[in-house]
Amino acid sequence: MPAPKNTVRRSLLVAATVLLSTALTAPVALAAPKPSPTPSVTPPAGMSTVGGARLGQPGTQVNLASGVPVLPKELSARSWIVADAESGEVLAAHNAHWRLAPASTLKMLFADTLLPKWPKTTQHKVEVSDLAGVGSGSSMVGIKEEETYTVHELWLGVFLRSGNDAVHVLTAMNGGVENTVRDMNAHAGELQAFDTQVVSPDGYDADGQVSSAYDLTLIARSGLQKKDFREYASTVRAKFPGETKKNKKGKKVRGSFEIQNTNRLLSGDSDVPVYQGIAGVKNGNTTNAGATFTGVAERNGKVLLVTVMNPQKDESNEVYKETARLLDWGFRAAGKVEPVGELVPPKSAVQAGAQPGPSASPGEAGGVVAGSKPVASAPAGGGTDGIGTALGITGGVLLLLAGGGFLVNRRWPLPDLVRRRPRP
Numbered sequence: 001m002p003a004p005k006n007t008v009r010r011s012l013l014v015a016a017t018v019l020l021s022t023a024l025t026a027p028v029a030l031a032a033p034k035p036s037p038t039p040s041v042t043p044p045a046g047m048s049t050v051g052g053a054r055l056g057q058p059g060t061q062v063n064l065a066s067g068v069p070v071l072p073k074e075l076s077a078r079s080w081i082v083a084d085a086e087s088g089e090v091l092a093a094h095n096a097h098w099r100l101a102p103a104s105t106l107k108m109l110f111a112d113t114l115l116p117k118w119p120k121t122t123q124h125k126v127e128v129s130d131l132a133g134v135g136s137g138s139s140m141v142g143i144k145e146e147e148t149y150t151v152h153e154l155w156l157g158v159f160l161r162s163g164n165d166a167v168h169v170l171t172a173m174n175g176g177v178e179n180t181v182r183d184m185n186a187h188a189g190e191l192q193a194f195d196t197q198v199v200s201p202d203g204y205d206a207d208g209q210v211s212s213a214y215d216l217t218l219i220a221r222s223g224l225q226k227k228d229f230r231e232y233a234s235t236v237r238a239k240f241p242g243e244t245k246k247n248k249k250g251k252k253v254r255g256s257f258e259i260q261n262t263n264r265l266l267s268g269d270s271d272v273p274v275y276q277g278i279a280g281v282k283n284g285n286t287t288n289a290g291a292t293f294t295g296v297a298e299r300n301g302k303v304l305l306v307t308v309m310n311p312q313k314d315e316s317n318e319v320y321k322e323t324a325r326l327l328d329w330g331f332r333a334a335g336k337v338e339p340v341g342e343l344v345p346p347k348s349a350v351q352a353g354a355q356p357g358p359s360a361s362p363g364e365a366g367g368v369v370a371g372s373k374p375v376a377s378a379p380a381g382g383g384t385d386g387i388g389t390a391l392g393i394t395g396g397v398l399l400l401l402a403g404g405g406f407l408v409n410r411r412w413p414l415p416d417l418v419r420r421r422p423r424p
Helices: 005-025 103-117 151-161 164-173 177-190 213-223 227-234 318-333 347-352 386-391
Strands: 077-084 089-094 123-125 148-150 237-246 252-260 278-286 290-299 302-311 398-401 406-409
Touching: 077 213, 077 318, 089 213, 089 318, 103 151, 103 164, 103 177, 103 213, 103 227, 103 278, 103 290, 123 151, 148 151, 151 164, 151 227, 151 237, 151 252, 177 347, 213 278, 213 290, 213 302, 227 278, 290 318, 302 318
Parallel strands: none
Antiparallel strands: 077 089, 077 302, 123 148, 237 252, 278 290, 290 302, 398 406
């Protein structure tokens, strides 16, 4: 039986009081320090406090208590974070806001910014100028000048092979590097990823180009709201168009070749098994950044995000090994450990009063799929108003600021998150 209207109003007013009290006592975020092309061996004493005061403190932040498993001992990364992808709770972190070179994990921001711009079927003939400026030693998918590719194929090249050539083609389609960098920095600001400064869209080392474990996790969380992003990030292997050549009969034929995802927790390697429940997201490696990685995995209905930046231990696939250890810890600790902070929602979600639901890319029928949880901003059928929709959120926390009509859904569902990985 539905609750009486006056009971609902009383509940909302109580919740509003709690929110206002929290807002008045919440720590003020520090301005992020200027990026440094050569960060010191130790993190700065003062870092951003976006997401909570403890996240701005150097060193490991975790609330160990009775029943909470201890953190893995073999962690050498300069920075890392473990967070609940849906609630946004940060379970533990180490130098979360340290601004470091991101390498190709920055491609998550590139994708989250540009994916909505074109339908998958859009075709583009590659010009010589499209590939100008690709850095020496860049990872490449093998794009050829004067060949035509669909946007779908280009995104496969970005996600699976971390192809800087594919990034540059999409960048050219978006009006060039300057315009794309501007778009990416604006989107980072919208996500409140204030540690992030984009100089090169592909993540190639550049003076002043930085991000943080906290920001990369925010970016991944935003990207995972997009169906296309989830599908590309979880694809293990795919066929990619080759170069058009003449066969023995003189007929022009265009073959294809297989590409495989360079995310070793997804595809596996000799010393790294496929991680149970893995569903993406993106890896990177450059001279300045070392190895970086953001991964998302699901077990028993719990979805975790882990970002690891620049492990100092010189071992094969170390970034994946440390990520796996942190994911293992997170699944054991979830529901037991008191969070040390939170992943903040985008600015527009705060202004609109609700965290965004899953979005559709151009040409998709829609981002919300069967079995997904509704969010406050998602319209419901049968003429249900916004408050009725929000009150129907399963497991969500609804707060209404008195007199402001300000709705906040603190859970961020990840419908249709790829849970197709076979269990070993």
